Amino acid sequence: MRRIDKDQRARIRLTLNGRALSAEAEPRMLLSDFLRHSLGATGTHVGCEHGVCGCCTVLIDGTAVRSCLTLAVQAEGRDVRTVESLAAADGTLNPLQRAFQNHHALQCGFCTPGILMSFTDYLARNPRPSEADIRDVLSGHLCRCTGYAGIVSALLEAAGYRQSSESGSKS
Ligand code: FES
Numbered sequence: 001m002r003r004i005d006k007d008q009r010a011r012i013r014l015t016l017n018g019r020a021l022s023a024e025a026e027p028r029m030l031l032s033d034f035l036r037h038s039l040g041a042t043g044t045h046v047g048c049e050h051g052v053c054g055c056c057t058v059l060i061d062g063t064a065v066r067s068c069l070t071l072a073v074q075a076e077g078r079d080v081r082t083v084e085s086l087a088a089a090d091g092t093l094n095p096l097q098r099a100f101q102n103h104h105a106l107q108c109g110f111c112t113p114g115i116l117m118s119f120t121d122y123l124a125r126n127p128r129p130s131e132a133d134i135r136d137v138l139s140g141h142l143c144r145c146t147g148y149a150g151i152v153s154a155l156l157e158a159a160g161y162r163q164s165s166e167s168g169s170k171s
């Protein structure tokens, strides 16, 4: 691993949503700030900045991590994916995003990117989780608006338990 002096800016090279990028960062810079302020990936939200709310969740090499608890320098050489990677280039939502739309699983949307990225990782590893499993993973995310019911419905649809519906949730 490269040694970086605390006052020295390091050039971080990474793959962000399939694109090779690089930018400079101080050793103490958080990955969440690096993504938003240096790379323009503002879909990653920042709430508590100490690992509680989950809205800053991104994927590093396919694994969901809190970007507010990760230093930018730790992303060196890694594959980082943010919520901007989920929809197709023409804006078509992916199945998880569509399920959120179908079940009105967001209001202000502040928590949504982190939940989407957590469950992108989780559903890839556990394609048929129980509702209890879904609620367990969701407990790592704070949503101040929805009361979670629509989010759980959307995640159940994404896990294949419910029919897709454009008019609302169907149990
Ligand atoms: S901003 Fe990272 S967990 Fe809240």
Ligand code: FES
Residues within 6 Å of the ligand: 105, 106, 107, 108, 109, 110, 111, 112, 142, 143, 144, 145, 146
């Ligand atoms: S939709 Fe507003 S915080 Fe979750």
